[in-house]
Structures are given as structure tokens and as C-alpha cells.
Amino acid sequence: MTVTMGILLSNCDKSEDPAGVRGLVVVPSVTDINPAFFDSKSMDVTYIEFVVGLEEGKTATEAIVEVSYKGLNQRAEIKKVTAFPATIRISLKDAAAKLGVALSAVQLGDMFTFEVLCTSNGVTTRSNAVVNAAVACAYVGSNAIGSYHVVSADWATAGNVTLTTDPADPFTIYVSGLASIDGAVEDKGPLVMHINPFSFAVTAAKKAISTDYLGYTNGSFGGTGLYNSCDGSYTMLFAINVDEGSFGSYTYVFTRN
Secondary structure (H helix, E strand, O other): OOOOOOOOOOOOOOOOOOOOOOOOOOOOEEEOOOOOEEEHHHOOOOEEEEEEEOOOOOOOOEEEEEEEEOOOOOOEEEEEEOOOOEEEEEEHHHHHHHOOOOHHHOOOOOEEEEEEEEEEOOEEEEOOOOEEEEEEOOOOHHHOOEEEEEEEOOOOEEEEEEEEEEOOEEEEEEEEOOOHHHOOOOOOOOEEEEEOOOOOEEEEEEEEEEEEEOOEEEEEEEEEEEEOOOOOOEEEEEEEEEOOEEEEEEEEEEEEO
16 A cells, blocks of 8 residues: 655745655554454354554554445444554454444355554554454364265375374364375375464475375375365365475365264
8 A cells, every 4th residue: 555645844845755654654553363253153252363563663643444245345433442562352253243344244255454544753554464254163183083075176185184283383284094095005204284274274394295106206195275174075186296396285174984
């Protein structure tokens, strides 16, 4: 977003400062987002929470939190902040009401976006950080692990795998069996996947899981995807590589047995 600022002039120097007005713009920060989604099973009481702060040494008259819905341009003011840092808690009920959306019309997967506008010295700036809060199911660790049936229509493979969790981190998931369903010995597994607790995005760093994979050396999997916290399923895009080269990337769908 372009911010138009006035030009400071002095009686001695009428030239324009190419940097514009110095030291007036204050860009608010958005941190400590937890929770970062609305629980679809408790829509009348669910909320998100985050902290709005300022750079050290900066001051601001006020900050305004705006909400929009499903990527639409319509925005509504939902909170006003006059002291920093400030912990902001916003309920789904309030967000929908501010936008004139009936709570009963809000569906699983709908996205609410929260932005912060900060005013200092008469100049208003919008934070670079936004909070995208989806309507989702709360994360339950036991629903993300167990026996899964995996299908990859692209790679023409299917079979059962086992997902377990790291005892110290319920968002770290170990996948055993990806090479086995292709008829390979999985002697270097499991594949490690990490679920982002705020967005449920899944990442899996490239890892060799089979020394002899389909006659090639060091078959590895790695990629990204999304965890569905409501039914426990995963949709992943895995790149499959061997020391000799790459087979490409393929979609894998994990469904709980």
C-alpha cells in the first residue's frame, strides 16, 4: 500500500528530501497469534488472539483492527487500541456481526482476515502482517495419527501407512510405509512431517527413506500439503527423488482407516 506523506520544508532549504518525511511512519507488528483459527464446533464462543505492538521507541495515537471476509474488499472496524503492546481477542460472533454476516451462514473453511492500521503524527499505515483465521476444527493430536490408507492416483500407488507422533511435539508426525507400499524396503524411514499449529499447513523436508527404491539408490520423499483437522486427513504433494535423478511430484491423499 502506498502512503502519501507531506514534505517538511525549512526556511533555509527548499529542496525536497528524497526520503520523504523522516521518522513519522510507525508500522505496527502482529505477533503471538494463538489461537489462529475459529473452532467450527463452538462458533458461538470461539475466538482468536494476537498481540499488536510497536517498534521500540515508537509511539502511536491509536491502532484500529479491521476485519474482512472470504477475501472480499469490504472491511469493518472491530477493535481500537490506544496502548501498546495490546493483546487483542476477537470472537467469531463479533467478527461476523461487524460485517453483517449471520453466524449461521459461516461455514467450515471460511476465512476471516484481520489487519491493523496505526496512526502516528497524523500518518496512518497498515501493518505488513495480517491474521488469516479460518473456520476449522480444533487440533486433536490423536486424530492426526494411527493407521491411514494412502492413495496417489498420479504415482499409481496405494496402501496402508502408519502415522505416529513425537512424544515431545504433537505437531511432528512420523510416516512409516511410503516406500513399502511401492514394494521397496523402507530401511531409512520414517518420513518426518511438521504441522503448522496455526494454519495446519504441512511440510516434510526431503529425506531418503529407502536405500534400494525401485532399483534406484536412496529413494527420498519431501514436500508440502495440508492437514484437515476435522477428519484427520492429509493432502500432500511429494517430490520423489533418487540419487540418479527425480521422478517428479505427485499428490498423495491420506485417509484414516
